[in-house]
Amino acid sequence: MKVVNIGIIGFGNIGSGVVKLLNRNSSILKKRVGIEIKVKKIADIDIKKHRDIKIDKKILTKDAREIIDDPAIEIVVELIGGIHPAKEYIIDSIKNGKAVVTANKALLAEEGKEIFKTAINNNQDIYFEASVCGGIPIIKIIREGMIANHINYLAGIINGTANYILSKMEKGLTFKQALQDAQNKGVAERNPSLDIEGTDAAHKLVILGSLIFGIPLTLKDIYTEGISSLTPLDIKFAQEFGYVIKLLAVAKETSGNFQFRVQPALIDTEHPLATVKDVYNAVYLEGDATGKLLFYGKGAGQMPTASAVLNDIVDIARNLHFKTRMRIPPISYLKKSYKVMPVEQLKSSYYLRIMAVDKPGVLSKISNILGKNNISIASVFQKERNKEEAVPIVMMTHEATEKNISMAIKKIDKLPFIKENTVRIRVEE
Amino acid sequence: MKVVNIGIIGFGNIGSGVVKLLNRNSSILKKRVGIEIKVKKIADIDIKKHRDIKIDKKILTKDAREIIDDPAIEIVVELIGGIHPAKEYIIDSIKNGKAVVTANKALLAEEGKEIFKTAINNNQDIYFEASVCGGIPIIKIIREGMIANHINYLAGIINGTANYILSKMEKGLTFKQALQDAQNKGVAERNPSLDIEGTDAAHKLVILGSLIFGIPLTLKDIYTEGISSLTPLDIKFAQEFGYVIKLLAVAKETSGNFQFRVQPALIDTEHPLATVKDVYNAVYLEGDATGKLLFYGKGAGQMPTASAVLNDIVDIARNLHFKTRMRIPPISYLKKSYKVMPVEQLKSSYYLRIMAVDKPGVLSKISNILGKNNISIASVFQKERNKEEAVPIVMMTHEATEKNISMAIKKIDKLPFIKENTVRIRVEE
Numbered sequence: 001m002k003v004v005n006i007g008i009i010g011f012g013n014i015g016s017g018v019v020k021l022l023n024r025n026s027s028i029l030k031k032r033v034g035i036e037i038k039v040k041k042i043a044d045i046d047i048k049k050h051r052d053i054k055i056d057k058k059i060l061t062k063d064a065r066e067i068i069d070d071p072a073i074e075i076v077v078e079l080i081g082g083i084h085p086a087k088e089y090i091i092d093s094i095k096n097g098k099a100v101v102t103a104n105k106a107l108l109a110e111e112g113k114e115i116f117k118t119a120i121n122n123n124q125d126i127y128f129e130a131s132v133c134g135g136i137p138i139i140k141i142i143r144e145g146m147i148a149n150h151i152n153y154l155a156g157i158i159n160g161t162a163n164y165i166l167s168k169m170e171k172g173l174t175f176k177q178a179l180q181d182a183q184n185k186g187v188a189e190r191n192p193s194l195d196i197e198g199t200d201a202a203h204k205l206v207i208l209g210s211l212i213f214g215i216p217l218t219l220k221d222i223y224t225e226g227i228s229s230l231t232p233l234d235i236k237f238a239q240e241f242g243y244v245i246k247l248l249a250v251a252k253e254t255s256g257n258f259q260f261r262v263q264p265a266l267i268d269t270e271h272p273l274a275t276v277k278d279v280y281n282a283v284y285l286e287g288d289a290t291g292k293l294l295f296y297g298k299g300a301g302q303m304p305t306a307s308a309v310l311n312d313i314v315d316i317a318r319n320l321h322f323k324t325r326m327r328i329p330p331i332s333y334l335k336k337s338y339k340v341m342p343v344e345q346l347k348s349s350y351y352l353r354i355m356a357v358d359k360p361g362v363l364s365k366i367s368n369i370l371g372k373n374n375i376s377i378a379s380v381f382q383k384e385r386n387k388e389e390a391v392p393i394v395m396m397t398h399e400a401t402e403k404n405i406s407m408a409i410k411k412i413d414k415l416p417f418i419k420e421n422t423v424r425i426r427v428e429e
Numbered sequence: 430m431k432v433v434n435i436g437i438i439g440f441g442n443i444g445s446g447v448v449k450l451l452n453r454n455s456s457i458l459k460k461r462v463g464i465e466i467k468v469k470k471i472a473d474i475d476i477k478k479h480r481d482i483k484i485d486k487k488i489l490t491k492d493a494r495e496i497i498d499d500p501a502i503e504i505v506v507e508l509i510g511g512i513h514p515a516k517e518y519i520i521d522s523i524k525n526g527k528a529v530v531t532a533n534k535a536l537l538a539e540e541g542k543e544i545f546k547t548a549i550n551n552n553q554d555i556y557f558e559a560s561v562c563g564g565i566p567i568i569k570i571i572r573e574g575m576i577a578n579h580i581n582y583l584a585g586i587i588n589g590t591a592n593y594i595l596s597k598m599e600k601g602l603t604f605k606q607a608l609q610d611a612q613n614k615g616v617a618e619r620n621p622s623l624d625i626e627g628t629d630a631a632h633k634l635v636i637l638g639s640l641i642f643g644i645p646l647t648l649k650d651i652y653t654e655g656i657s658s659l660t661p662l663d664i665k666f667a668q669e670f671g672y673v674i675k676l677l678a679v680a681k682e683t684s685g686n687f688q689f690r691v692q693p694a695l696i697d698t699e700h701p702l703a704t705v706k707d708v709y710n711a712v713y714l715e716g717d718a719t720g721k722l723l724f725y726g727k728g729a730g731q732m733p734t735a736s737a738v739l740n741d742i743v744d745i746a747r748n749l750h751f752k753t754r755m756r757i758p759p760i761s762y763l764k765k766s767y768k769v770m771p772v773e774q775l776k777s778s779y780y781l782r783i784m785a786v787d788k789p790g791v792l793s794k795i796s797n798i799l800g801k802n803n804i805s806i807a808s809v810f811q812k813e814r815n816k817e818e819a820v821p822i823v824m825m826t827h828e829a830t831e832k833n834i835s836m837a838i839k840k841i842d843k844l845p846f847i848k849e850n851t852v853r854i855r856v857e858e
Contacts, residue, residue, distance in 0.1 A: 017718075028763060031763050033576070141570065148736055289446075290563075293724075307719045
């Protein structure tokens with residue numbers, strides 16, 4: 001049986017998972033693939049730490065260069081994360097004639113163009129299934145399973161931490177309490193900003209958007225908003241209108257104009273993404289031939305991510321076995337230039353929560369401002385009346401541009417009886 | 430650019446869809462794949478019929494042999510369905526050195542072993558994504574996207590017609606009315622028996638079960654029940670207990686014992702499959718590394734199925750381009766012999782609807798029979814009381830064997846105050 005030697009750089013949670021899964025399922029893998037995948041070396045800055053995995057200690061090294069420069073290693077698996085030295089390790093591995101598997105979404109979102117170009121120029125495979133949505137093989141699905149489709153819409157719940165926090169908030173917890181709970185359970189990191197500010201989802205959307213549209217998308221094309229300013233009150237009101245609030249990553253093409261957004265959005269409780277709870281991820285896609293598709297599963301975690309890494313290792317091992325390279329190019333560019341619509345021009349219905357002291361004429365003044373900005377109200381909800389403290393006036397608008405909504409809110413928030421900044425959340429149809 | 434010539438046998442709904450999709454998206458396909466896919470010949474018994482597709486009439490033939498024997502055709506796409514002559518066409522194409530793409534689930538379920546063996550012996554690719562779940566690339570997902578996983582559970586809604594009928598029955602239609610509606614809309618065929626009796630789902634389950642477990646499954650291993658005896662009354666009662674009724678295809682392994690079933694089942698409204706409505710399909714899988722996954726989309730129809738056919742054509746075209754064969758074997762057998770548990774031994778909770786004239790002691794006699802057969806009742810529901818006509822007594826049981834449930838029902842149905850055969854539906858956890 002042919003043996004393919006791999007070297008793993010980064011022996012943390014995911015690296016350990018890859019070795020554990022290889023050990024556990026090596027017999028099915030050999031039968032299914034007909035190739036033995038052998039871990040020849042593992043590099044990590046900490047090689048003393050106890051890891052609950054059966055390995056030969058001699059394959060551990062502190063020096064990643066021992067992998068990158070080892071002529072017997074055919075596939076380098078980069079699992080250290082971050083930009084440097086991950087980028088250099090990957091580029092040097094490619095130049096040394098090795099194929100690369102990486103789970104590094106931040107690196108691909110920021111430096112993907114250069115890395116992919118290096119891979120193509122050197123005719124070396126680079127696979128990155130584990131960089132998006134963990135156990136869901138979404139990259140394979142897009143690149144191979146929808147190959148003949150023109151995809152013009154993608155909406156995803158692609159950050160498990162944020163989704164977990166929102167699911168807890170649906171049960172009444174405040175954002176702070178939900179975050180605390182997520183941190184206690186290991187679902188959120190000590191410094192949670194990448195997840196809660198939407199940056200992690202934006203990284204993944206750069207990768208997904210580039211793939212579905214075949215354009216060299218960059219992080220600055222993504223409009224990004226996080227979930228830290230959401231309150232249980234808004235989640236409760238959304239429910240009363242028949243919606244749930246999710247942190248959505250959206251990529252959309254409308255007659256050649258693109259939009260890319262990561263932001264909290266109201267979705268109808270009947271929407272296929274509405275029932276995606278806790279740490280689960282899901283990607284909803286519309287292909288011109290397939291119609292609507294939804295793919296659901298765990299977007300992170302040791303074993304789901306290890307599963308994705310192994311998909312890639314096997315794909316490359318098969319390529320090596322058959323002496324093929326670039327069977328699937330990292331990305332097929334359909335367009336070199338593309339136009340991203342400014343967020344101000346985007347249209348949507350909106351949820352508005354206006355905190356006002358209830359005096360005669362309040363609603364009339366607010367609706368007057370909305371009307372002047374071409375915003376019409378679909379429904380209003382005002383629960384209790386209180387002449388001393390501010391009470392919420394909740395509205396669902398008809399379709400309006402982001403620009404008009406912003407202008408209207410700016411004016412509303414200057415009215416004397418308004419006590420807090422107005423909350424505005426997009427409705428995703 | 431390399432050109433791959435294909436020949437299509439069967440120019441019906443799906444065949445037309447394949448040509449339509451190739452015409453429509455040829456420019457993205459060329460950019461993504463770097464190979465031109467050219468339809469060299471199309472065979473159909475009716476080449477006069479008007480089809481709304483731009484093609485050169487000269488490529489049409491009534492004789493499939495013109496395709497099978499054409500040395501310039503590298504891929505034969507079989508879309509005529511049925512066992513004969515589809516089987517002979519496929520086998521002869523393989524022997525003539527061609528790769529094959531087929532959407533023929535019935536053929537693969539019944540003759541797959543021989544066809545796959547012929548393909549392997551002749552070192553020719555055979556791909557069959559379109560045979561299961563239309564636009565959802567479930568075969569690629571299982572064979573490549575979960576390659577390192579041990580899968581021990583699959584539950585799918587894999588017949589869109591049956592699911593459409595059940596969705597209509599949820600709205601109060603009888604089975605007959607719902608079937609009529611499905612036929613009027615073209616969702617059900619004039620002779621709907623393959624769909625409503627579960628046979629079509631069983632064909633697909635043979636393919637999926639063979640793939641996930643790596644065993645040479647046959648149709649007689651599948652316990653199959655259809656939906657024609659379901660009533661809106663049962664659907665309504667199920668809802669009151671917090672369930673929906675779906676035609677499920679289930680494959681499960683428990684310590685080396687396999688079970689394969691196609692049958693109506695109650696699933697909790699919170700189950701990921703519960704919200705799959707109308708003609709949509711979904712497959713729920715549990716991998717030991719990925720955890721729970723769900724894949725949702727259109728399981729049939731011209732363009733979703735054409736999309737799946739094109740996935741396969743492209744995969745093979747890439748193989749041809751790189752001069753590789755059998756990159757992905759049609760099936761990797763992990764076990765030659767396997768044990769299927771008799772349905773009588775399977776355990777489950779059950780929904781029972783017993784139609785009884787309400788007399789004193791009725792419930793006590795029924796529960797006495799259940800108790801003697803080791804069946805304990807989880808909850809009972811009896812809506813109206815009527816001393817003349819039979820009224821429904823609806824029960825949810827705790828876990829019991831199919832054998833005990835059958836014996837108990839046989840006895841219950843002999844009681845003098847029982848007016849109809851008792852309805853029993855499995856609960857799928």
